[in-house]
Amino acid sequence: MTFSLSAGSAKKIEELVRRYPKKEAALLPVLHVIQRDRGYISPEAEEWAAATLGLPPLRVREVLSFYALLRRKPAGKYVIQVCRNISCFLAGSEDIVGHLESKLGVKPGETTADGKFTLLAVECLGNCDHAPCLMVNDDDHGPVSKDAVDAILKGLS
Numbered sequence: 618m619t620f621s622l623s624a625g626s627a628k629k630i631e632e633l634v635r636r637y638p639k640k641e642a643a644l645l646p647v648l649h650v651i652q653r654d655r656g657y658i659s660p661e662a663e664e665w666a667a668a669t670l671g672l673p674p675l676r677v678r679e680v681l682s683f684y685a686l687l688r689r690k691p692a693g694k695y696v697i698q699v700c701r702n703i704s705c706f707l708a709g710s711e712d713i714v715g716h717l718e719s720k721l722g723v724k725p726g727e728t729t730a731d732g733k734f735t736l737l738a739v740e741c742l743g744n745c746d747h748a749p750c751l752m753v754n755d756d757d758h759g760p761v762s763k764d765a766v767d768a769i770l771k772g773l774s
C-alpha cells in the first residue's frame with residue numbers, strides 16, 4: 618500500500634485519533650483531512666484510513682458511499698457545488714445548474730477535460746437565506762444569478 622499525506626495533514630490526523638475515546642469516531646474527520654490534502658479518497662487512502670483506525674475496510678467504504686461530499690474520484694482544481702435543496706430550488710437553482718452545464722460543458726458529477734472544474738449538484742449547503750447558492754471549494758456565493766456565475770467563473774484562473 619503506497620499512500621502518504623503532507624506532514625501537516627498527518628499531524629492533524631494524529632491529533633484527531635488522540636482526541637476521540639474510540640478511534641472509529643475519528644473516521645469522518647480523518648476522511649475530510651485526507652480529501653483536503655489529496656483532493657479525493659483513493660482506494661489506497663481508504664486502506665490507509667482503515668489500517669490507521671483499526672477498522673474493516675468495508676466500514677470506510679460504507680461511510681464514503683453515504684456522504685456525498687466525500688469524493689472517490691479526483692476532482693478539478695475548482696469544485697463547484699450548487700445546492701438543489703428546497704430553498705435554492707424555489708429560487709432557481711436548476712437554472713444555475715443548467716447555466717453551469719452549458720458554460721463548462723459538463724453534467725453534475727463530471728470534471729472538465731482540462732481538469733479545472735468539477736460540477737456537483739448537492740443537498741443543502743446551510744446557506745439557505747442566500748438562495749440560490751453555491752460553493753467554489755470552501756467559498757460561499759449567494760444569492761447567485763447567471764451573471765454572477767459568469768463573474769465567478771471569470772475570476773477563477
Ligand code: FES
Pocket residue numbers: 700701702703704705706740741742743744745746748750
Ligand atoms: S436549501 Fe440551498 S443552502 Fe439550504
